[in-house]
Amino acid sequence: MFREEIKVLDCTIRDGGLINNYQFSDEFVNAVYAACCDSGVDIIEVGKKLCESDEYTRVKYGRWNFCDEDDVKRVIESHECETRPLVAVMYDVGRVDVSTLGSRDQSPFDMIRTACYVADIDKGIDLAKRTKDLGFLTTINIMAPSAAIETDLVEALEQVNASDEVDYLYLVDSFGAFYSEQITSYLDLYKKHAPDKELGFHGHNNQQLAFSNTQQCIIDGVNLLDATVNGIGRGAGNCNLELLLNFLKNPKFDVRPIYKVIQEQFIPLRKEIEWGFNDIYGISGHLNQHPRAAMKQRANEKDQDNCLDFYVECTRLEDGDVA
Amino acid sequence: MFREEIKVLDCTIRDGGLINNYQFSDEFVNAVYAACCDSGVDIIEVGKKLCESDEYTRVKYGRWNFCDEDDVKRVIESHECETRPLVAVMYDVGRVDVSTLGSRDQSPFDMIRTACYVADIDKGIDLAKRTKDLGFLTTINIMAPSAAIETDLVEALEQVNASDEVDYLYLVDSFGAFYSEQITSYLDLYKKHAPDKELGFHGHNNQQLAFSNTQQCIIDGVNLLDATVNGIGRGAGNCNLELLLNFLKNPKFDVRPIYKVIQEQFIPLRKEIEWGFNDIYGISGHLNQHPRAAMKQRANEKDQDNCLDFYVECTRLEDGDVA
Numbered sequence: 001m002f003r004e005e006i007k008v009l010d011c012t013i014r015d016g017g018l019i020n021n022y023q024f025s026d027e028f029v030n031a032v033y034a035a036c037c038d039s040g041v042d043i044i045e046v047g048k049k050l051c052e053s054d055e056y057t058r059v060k061y062g063r064w065n066f067c068d069e070d071d072v073k074r075v076i077e078s079h080e081c082e083t084r085p086l087v088a089v090m091y092d093v094g095r096v097d098v099s100t101l102g103s104r105d106q107s108p109f110d111m112i113r114t115a116c117y118v119a120d121i122d123k124g125i126d127l128a129k130r131t132k133d134l135g136f137l138t139t140i141n142i143m144a145p146s147a148a149i150e151t152d153l154v155e156a157l158e159q160v161n162a163s164d165e166v167d168y169l170y171l172v173d174s175f176g177a178f179y180s181e182q183i184t185s186y187l188d189l190y191k192k193h194a195p196d197k198e199l200g201f202h203g204h205n206n207q208q209l210a211f212s213n214t215q216q217c218i219i220d221g222v223n224l225l226d227a228t229v230n231g232i233g234r235g236a237g238n239c240n241l242e243l244l245l246n247f248l249k250n251p252k253f254d255v256r257p258i259y260k261v262i263q264e265q266f267i268p269l270r271k272e273i274e275w276g277f278n279d280i281y282g283i284s285g286h287l288n289q290h291p292r293a294a295m296k297q298r299a300n301e302k303d304q305d306n307c308l309d310f311y312v313e314c315t316r317l318e319d320g321d322v323a
Numbered sequence: 324m325f326r327e328e329i330k331v332l333d334c335t336i337r338d339g340g341l342i343n344n345y346q347f348s349d350e351f352v353n354a355v356y357a358a359c360c361d362s363g364v365d366i367i368e369v370g371k372k373l374c375e376s377d378e379y380t381r382v383k384y385g386r387w388n389f390c391d392e393d394d395v396k397r398v399i400e401s402h403e404c405e406t407r408p409l410v411a412v413m414y415d416v417g418r419v420d421v422s423t424l425g426s427r428d429q430s431p432f433d434m435i436r437t438a439c440y441v442a443d444i445d446k447g448i449d450l451a452k453r454t455k456d457l458g459f460l461t462t463i464n465i466m467a468p469s470a471a472i473e474t475d476l477v478e479a480l481e482q483v484n485a486s487d488e489v490d491y492l493y494l495v496d497s498f499g500a501f502y503s504e505q506i507t508s509y510l511d512l513y514k515k516h517a518p519d520k521e522l523g524f525h526g527h528n529n530q531q532l533a534f535s536n537t538q539q540c541i542i543d544g545v546n547l548l549d550a551t552v553n554g555i556g557r558g559a560g561n562c563n564l565e566l567l568l569n570f571l572k573n574p575k576f577d578v579r580p581i582y583k584v585i586q587e588q589f590i591p592l593r594k595e596i597e598w599g600f601n602d603i604y605g606i607s608g609h610l611n612q613h614p615r616a617a618m619k620q621r622a623n624e625k626d627q628d629n630c631l632d633f634y635v636e637c638t639r640l641e642d643g644d645v646a
Contacts, residue, residue, distance in 0.1 A: 179570065180539070207566055212531070213535075243605055276600075282565065283569075305590040
């Protein structure tokens with residue numbers, strides 16, 4: 001597949017950090033940055049930009065939950081590169097402070113991605129507007145649309161469409177619940193109600209479909225694609241960047257730096273933290289549930305592989321008397 | 324997805340046995356059989372039916388490489404079941420002896436699946452005819468069509484189409500090389516040149532696409548689908564049966580017995596043998612190569628995760644001076 005407009009966004013550090021409270025070593029972050037530079041990835045997201053507090057400290061929650069400008073500049077300066085990727089950071093509605101963000105020309109960031117649920121779309125759009133005013137590229141990543149009531153989602157999409165300050169609108173498969181035909185039908189909805197927006201996609205791999213759903217998005221016209229090195233990410237992880245670069249035929253991409261960083265950094269990391277498909281996440285995705293129950297099951301060493309028990313528990317709750 | 328015609332074939336023992344020389348315990352085989360019975364799977368393939376010889380012994384190559392009728396009957400009798408699945412066994416061209424096969428009414432088998440490369444299609448069709456004469460359902464599984472010259476493949480398809488004795492023709496993604504759009508284009512070729520045949524699909528998971536490609540086949544009208552419990556199978560394995568049953572909406576299927584056998588049998592087995600996606604198999608699939616080099620790499624503990632080295636080695640050979 002070759003389409004010149006397609007851009008790849010690496011969110012390895014940001015989504016991977018959800019597993020280990022952003023406790024990546026400098027060496028690791030620099031290596032991921034260098035790999036993205038050398039492979040021709042268009043955008044790299046280096047973490048979240050949340051507010052620090054007495055409770056929510058850098059020591060406990062990790063440097064890349066806060067993305068201080070100086071830290072990010074140090075990463076960028078760690079690797080020389082002819083055309084470096086744009087640098088993105090994620091905003092979570094309700095946990096950020098725009099007043100601490102300088103303007104783009106003095107910032108290491110190029111893009112601010114705002115993540116919000118449908119219910120918070122007004123807050124999300126407000127953040128997008130304020131970050132756009134500072135000169136940044138902006139995205140709205142509506143989380144968990146698979147669990148949203150359609151009329152609410154449609155209203156949110158129409159609001160996003162009416163906001164000139166939003167550059168990209170993301171379809172996000174937060175629960176890893178979508179099959180390819182649902183990707184197409186949700187994209188139809190997004191295109192119908194937000195026809196003026198460029199679309200992005202962020203998948204999760206609960207049912208081994210993050211990569212194939214990303215392909216479906218390409219077929220359906222999406223031009224901004226999220227992926228992570230070796231699929232690292234919360235729970236079942238994300239679309240594997242190396243598989244995606246193999247699939248994309250644009251000669252600007254070179255997959256070898258990605259395999260290099262996997263071989264040197266990710267294989268050792270796999271001995272410390274877990275990510276990727278297993279049946280617990282598969283059940284969670286199939287049932288269109290937030291992955292928190294699945295992550296809890298995986299965290300309990302004794303029961304972590306008890307997929308029958310997990311299935312029975314999840315479906316028993318679903319059959320509960322809430323009619 | 325619900326379509327009444329769709330049938331699911333479990334090839335857990337047959338494809339899984341390629342990893343461990345068919346050294347499954349009786350308890351394991353019986354448990355897989357029981358799970359298939361109780362989950363409503365239509366067909367179960369219990370192994371290969373090859374010729375034993377002084378070199379090729381049951382002790383070394385495992386009981387389920389030979390599938391003696393008595394062994395198979397014992398499995399069937401191990402679990403009572405209202406509607407039991409049909410029982411299939413695989414024939415490899417050149418390694419079987421039809422004269423030892425009784426007629427279907429005296430056999431535990433219902434279906435003989437013949438696997439062959441395009442070059443051996445005449446031998447494959449001959450076996451299908453001879454097994455059909457004995458009353459069995461028959462399939463031809465053309466291996467590695469992704470590496471066949473199209474005119475040869477077309478000729479093979481036309482021969483299969485002209486053979487009334489072949490009940491099902493399989494598209495086989497032997498190398499785990501197909502993307503969904505290629506699934507569609509190969510199926511178009513199969514339908515054009517073998518329009519009278521019911522189609523089946525057997526995928527491999529090198530690029531995390533076995534399940535999604537199976538879905539693509541369903542969309543494209545294929546009605547016989549191979550899968551294995553927990554995706555067990557050679558190299559990166561196959562389409563996960565549990566994911567597929569979740570996807571299929573036919574109420575005759577019940578996924579719980581599959582999760583039960585995973586929890587009780589497959590989780591312990593994972594500590595002994597490896598299967599499933601990793602980047603070595605991903606590279607092999609992307610490059611449309613036979614998995615033998617990838618399996619060799621995985622078997623070498625020191626280098627098994629060196630995906631950059633493997634990529635460079637594989638692509639260096641491809642760039643070799645063979646113009």
